[in-house]
Amino acid sequence: MKRVVAAVMSSLPLLAHAANATAPAPAVSAAGSLLQVFIGLVAVLLLIAATAWVAKRFGVTRGGTSSVLQVISSASVGARERVVVVEVGESWLVVGVAPGSVNALMTLPRCEIQSPAAPSLNASFAAGLQHLIEKSPLGDKRRGK
Template identity: 40%
Template sequence: MRIDRFLSAAFLFAAASVCALAAEPAKAVPPVATGAMAGLMQVALALVFVIAAIFVTAWLMRRFTPGQFGSQAPLRMVGGVMVGNRERVVIVEVDDTWLVLGVTAAGISNLHSLPRPEGAVATPAASHVFAEKLATILKARKAPNPTQDTA
């Protein structure tokens, strides 16, 4: 909770700083090209400041909130099956142990745990499977069909 408060306060400070920069009264500048250039530079500086604040906030979130934003936890879902409207039985791999879990609307319960079978092959992530299927379909579309007459 402290981290969330800190990040919220940092974001509010950054937003207030940008608003203060934008609310500065314009100085009397002669109507020449330098006045337009100064205004453009002020807007560009404010934009750079906002983008930097976004990146700093994202970095702080990644640094101080473990388990989020792409952490490489040793946890992988092997498979699952629906056994009711809101009930599932899933197999989750943690290190070299498979956990058979019952997942319901009321909670999660450990049904069984067993060592990882030797014949079990690590399944690729769903995004890799999708990418491979898409590549196969695209290759099939590009390849000429030998059954069609070209004459």
């Protein structure tokens, strides 16, 4: 009796495996898999583009603005070198910036910058347009001459 029970018990895993093997595996289509990968790629690219648009639209910048430190002006003096004026508290630091190094060049007391008055583009454009209208033959017809 023990032998019969042992034989039946040892054959149960084989029977379970045989039951699973009888179900045919679904055929996988290469075109369907390729389409699924392509749709996933397009979705990821659209997500990246949407994130970049939102960041640009709402002005997301790296790092926060500091009330203690502010860049006043910057000028390029070479291919990768710059001179930067930074306001720190009540003084200005003139700093030389190059790849791999930042050197303090000078310390200045804080002063007010008066930017040169740029000519108004709208006013100069309007004056130029008025001059052209007066010179043209159509300008005379509009005024009733």
